[in-house]
Amino acid sequence: MARFSLRTPAGSVPFWIKVARVIAPVLLGLFLARAHDDTIFGPFHILIGLILILMLMPLDRPKKMALFGWLVGLGYFGWTLRWIVEPFLVDVARHGWMAPFAIALMAGGLALFWAAAFGVARRIGGQSGAVLWMPVTLTAAELARGHVFSGFPWGIPSYALVGTGADVWLAWVGSYGALFVLSVVAVAVVYGLTRGWLIAAPVIGAVVLVTMSLVGLTPLASATTGQTVRLIQPNAPQHQKWDRDWMPVFFDRAIAQTGAGDAVDVVIWPETSVPAVLDYADPWLEQMSLAARGAPVVAGIQRRDQGEYFNSAILIEGPSTVAAISDKAHLVPFGEYIPLAWLLEPLGLGTLVEQVAGFSPGTGDGLMEVDGLGTARVLICYEGIFPEDMQRGEVRADILLIITNDAWFGNNAGPRQHLVQAQARAIEQGLPVVRAANTGISAVIDARGRIVASLALNTAGYLDAMVPAPLPPTLYARIGDWPLVVLLIVALAAGVAQARRNKIDAGTSRG
Incomplete structure (x- = not known):
């Protein structure tokens, strides 16, 4: 397959070429990440980024x-995770460095998953077929990133579809499946370009994405349950949130927001918003x-049970009645617990473990019956x-x-990306x-992913909105990721077997 590449003829390679070989792929990754900031042309942005990456891959080895x-x-x-420096700036003197x-x-560390995807695609597909294997290996790498060591699936490339008609693919095949579809479209365009279809190839990609968008232009899930929910947003900056002088201020602010205006059917306070252990x-x-x-x-609160601490949500029904408790089951690595802590203690790092590993994971199903909402799956x-x-x-x-x-x-990318994932x-x-x-x-989002009402970032206030009605289960809700996982496993197994067979055949031929 004829293709574009950064490769140069044999011989001495100028220094600027060496530098370009390092900088160019980093810039390609940055361009791809910028698709998350493109709220209008996100699908085209992500597709163009994937196309450029596929066209410029060095296939030598x-x-x-x-x-x-x-x-x-x-x-x-x-670029996607640039917000991750923010927690260390809460107390700059101690943690800024x-x-x-x-x-x-x-x-x-996360880039290692992509390194494996590119390397495996080249090893299985060889120089001529590596591009064709990229949808399989890249999707498999993203699935692995979302599960290995408890997983961190933040910023899956297909999230760039959210807010466009093309986001209907998430309802059909999920976020990972949508990435696979986008990658297949990108490969089709690259294949067309390398075959000389300079006009047809981009048209193919555009037609596919426009078709995806048109299919997604179904009526919004505008029906409501008839119930009104109030969201409380006290706007407590992290450096003041647990300050003893400020805790009553933020609590009183939330109380005032709860009691303002007309009564509603249900009130929701954010995570750890109650300034006391249960x-x-x-x-x-x-x-x-x-x-x-x-x-x-x-409301969110911390609770203690038999010496263990939990990050929890509680349902308050009456002045002295906690009707239900849901504990956070999926904890933040290195924020709420230390992975493989039992390995660190013998190394003399027990103090670190004690300081960070403050929470235990919950074991419930995360469901809570709430008047005004129905059966709610509580996610912290x-x-x-x-x-x-x-x-x-x-x-x-x-x-x-x-x-x-x-x-x-x-105050920028992190909260907005978190909202997109919701x-x-x-x-x-x-x-x-x-x-x-x-x-x-804070936001109320309908069952098609559209924001019905929201409160701006860094704003203290409350939001009243009608509760949207659910839709019938989507295809993805019924089947999950398992069909995709099986497809990827079968494809990778077949590819590895074929690559080994080709290697043996080549060795026999040389012999």
Whole structure:
């Protein structure tokens, strides 16, 4: 297959060419990541980025492909996760020096998944077929990234579809499946370009994406349940959130928001918004219930049980009644627990483990019966980024309820990306989302992923909105990722077997 590449003829390679070989893939990754910031032409942006990457891959050797993939991933994750420095700036004097190491290690570590995708594609497909294998290996790498070491599926490239008609693919095949579809379209365009179809190839890509968008132009899920929800956004900056002088200020602010205006059917407070451990929170809970004027209140709180601490959501029904508790099951690595802590303690790092590993994972199904919402699947912050966490248990929820504290994420990309992932969960499941965030962005999202109402970032206030009705289960809600996983495993197994057979045949031929 004729193709474009950064390769140069044999002989001495000028220094600027060597530098370009490093910088170019990083810039390609950065361009791809910018698709998440493109709220209008996101599908075309991500498609163009994938096309450029496929056209410029160096096919000489698997190691060069792997390095190219790592550099692309470095640019992609470096830009996508730029907000990850924000938690280290909350207390700059103590932790500020860690910020550059955090972004470098995070981006570099996640880029290893892409390095594997590019290297395996070259090893299986050889120089002529590597491009054709990229949809399989890149999708498999993203699935692995979402599950290995508890997973971190933040910023899946297909999230660039959210907010466009093309996001209907998430309802059909999920976020990973949509990435596979986008990659296949990109390969088709590249194949056409390398065959000399200079006009036809881009037209093919455009027609496919426009068709995807037209298919997605179904009526919005505008029906409501007739119930009104109030989202509380106290806007407590992280550096003040646990300050003893400021805690009463933010609590009183939330109480005032809860009691303002007309009474509603249900009130939602964000993650860890009650400034007391549950065992000692009765005076606080009484105030919350009275302010809600009889409406149930769902709020985030920390609780202790037999020496273990949990990041929890509670349902308050009456001044002294905690009717339900849902504990966070999917904890944040290195933020709420230390992975493989049992290995660190013998190395003398027990103090680090004790300081960070403060929470234990919950074991429930995450479902909560809430008057005004129905059966709610409660997701606490980090849990909302995992597509598979929406499908725990056999009971389908009526709504996804997300409480979060995005004050850690800063004022730009982090909270907005987190919101987009909540929209993706709504589209995948055909369920509305109610999302209460400490500093924003609090929002009510319908079952097609469209934002019905929202509160701006870094704004203190409350939001009243009608609760959207759920849609019938989507195709993805019924089948999940398993068909895609099976397809990828079968394809990779067949590819590895064929590559080994070709290698043996080549050796026999030389013999």
